[in-house]
Amino acid sequence: MHVLVVHNRYSSAQPSGENMVVDQEVELLRAAGHRVGLFERRSDDIAARSLPGKVAVPLLVPWNPSVRKELAALLRTERPDVVHVHNVFPLLSPAVLAGCADAGVPVVATLHNYTQVCPPGTLHRDGRECTECVGSPASLPAIRHGCYRGSRPATVPLAVSLLVNRRRWWSGVERFFCISAAQRDILVRSGMPPERLAVKHNFVPDHGARREGDGEQLLFLGRLAEAKGVGQLMAAWDEIAAAGGVGVPLVIAGAGPLEREVSAWAAGRDDVRYAGLYDPRECRRAIARSVAVVAPSTALETFGLVVAEAMAAGVPAVAAGHGAFTELIEDGVTGLLHRPGDIGSLADRLRLITAGRSRNREMGRAARIRYEQGFSPEVGLERLVEGYRAVIAARSGGGESPSPTGDGNTGPRRDTRAGRDGGSR
Structure with a gap:
């Protein structure tokens, strides 16, 4: 075409x-x-x-x-x-x-x-x-x-x-x-x-970067802005640190309006590192070194690219339980969901994701399978081309209107067990 x-x-x-x-x-x-x-x-x-x-x-x-x-x-x-x-x-x-x-x-x-x-x-x-x-x-x-x-x-x-x-x-x-x-x-x-x-979910290229072992850090990767839940993440981490920590550091990578605040908060601490802005290759390496990625957005995300990138690397995520995150993450299977805006709930989920390494590895494997079924380039191309063909056929008078859910006959169907499916940095 x-x-x-x-x-x-x-x-x-x-x-x-x-x-x-x-x-x-x-x-x-x-x-x-x-x-x-x-x-x-x-x-x-x-x-x-x-x-x-x-x-x-x-x-x-x-x-x-x-x-x-x-x-x-x-x-x-x-x-x-x-x-x-x-x-x-x-x-x-x-x-x-x-x-x-x-x-x-x-x-x-x-x-x-x-x-x-x-x-x-x-x-x-x-x-x-x-x-x-x-x-x-x-x-x-x-x-x-x-x-x-x-x-x-x-x-x-x-x-x-x-x-x-x-x-x-x-x-x-x-x-x-x-x-x-x-x-x-x-x-x-x-x-x-x-x-x-x-x-039609976004797809994520498979760059071949996979997690080996259990990971060495928790990772926030994204825009340093209020809507991304950065302030709540810092508050939750302070709560965790006051109780003795979780054994791995928190790495925050990105740029945005809260950059100065994040940098000052992380300065002089052994349990936190502010890494600044990563290039794409550094992003992939950081994800593959992580116990989990953290996406505590207070806004209703339309997708959640960093979560899909983590899935490609076989890494689970901890994310706010609203918006598209409830489609990407099956709670307890491919990652963990916390109550949106609840600092205590976020802290609890961060403790849980780091506590059981065997369970974490199982979540990572399940996340990779979810990626292959829903967010791989092969699935992305099939759904994109199907969409194009549908409107071209409809314009020529020989096609059908779009499927309301977009499932059509392409790729795995949407998981409706809890209103969930598969999810912008």
């Missing part, structure tokens, strides 16, 4: 799981013999704009007319079978959907977050879950609270875009890929058309 991928790349100043997922999907498709083109903008380029150009950026968020013309012209020349849209903020805008309609090319879109119902896309505010804007087309609560970067003016363009482009998204995209069933459930409750929402 011939696929055109549309993506506004996030700033390189912060590692982006979404950028990584897009790059890996492109590589996967090309390796399988498909022709893949790219239509991109880069947020890094904003810094090089003139002052008037920078001032104009918020005006382009709801609609960028030049993008519509440029994309439509490219599509008429290249004639791809399908367009795959990822992120359009801030430089592309939903005008890409009009460009695809102008050229008559079917569209699929991966929903990496909750921007269809929440201007900043997080469903998180002031350290807690927030759904005030879900079902509210105008997103006035987000503006009132300044949910994007703590700024009301910065939130307005996102809220306006959501308001004026809602129907365009819902009618202009033949199939939305939700990256977890938990995400799909929230979007369906918000009013999005369920027949267009299919579940």
Whole structure:
């Protein structure tokens, strides 16, 4: 097939799981013999704009007319079978959907977050879950609270875009890929058309890095931000340390707004190490050396890339028992879930995951099997191509609408024993 991928790349100043997922999907498709083109903008380029150009950026968020013309012209020349849209903020805008309609090319879109119902896309505010804007087309609560970067003016363009482009998204995209069933459930409750929402989990490449032995550390790997539960992890670890520790150190790797606080907290301690920002190879090595990875997010994660990466290495995880984590992790089998926001529960689970090495090894083996069945490149390619073929066939009048859960006939079916299935750094 011939696929055109549309993506506004996030700033390189912060590692982006979404950028990584897009790059890996492109590589996967090309390796399988498909022709893949790219239509991109880069947020890094904003810094090089003139002052008037920078001032104009918020005006382009709801609609960028030049993008519509440029994309439509490219599509008429290249004639791809399908367009795959990822992120359009801030430089592309939903005008890409009009460009695809102008050229008559079917569209699929991966929903990496909750921007269809929440201007900043997080469903998180002031350290807690927030759904005030879900079902509210105008997103006035987000503006009132300044949910994007703590700024009301910065939130307005996102809220306006959501308001004026809602129907365009819902009618202009033949199939939305939700990256977890938990995400799909929230979007369906918000009013999005369920027949267009299919579940297609992210995949994780198998780099061959596997844990040998029992591991030597607990690892937090991700953005150092409130929503990732970093503050709660530090509090839980202090509780553990006061009771004598668990015999292995905690390693925190990443960057973000809490970096200075984490660095100061870890300074001078033998039981904690702040490692800074790892490159991809260092991330894989650190995971393979771990007793478990820790993902105590207070926000409702749409997937949980670090947990899937740990599974690929045969390493269990301790994660908050909400959002997509309840799909990736079968509690007590492939890892452990703690009560979201409960420091004592998190501390207990960290003690438990380190206490029984034999049980930990069993969890690691089960996690690897779960990875092979749900998050491997082979499964990822099959589900991606099936999605493309479905919308191409539907456009030509010979196909069926997307399966509501996205299961179709590809890969293992969703585990429904406890509303769980398989889950962004």
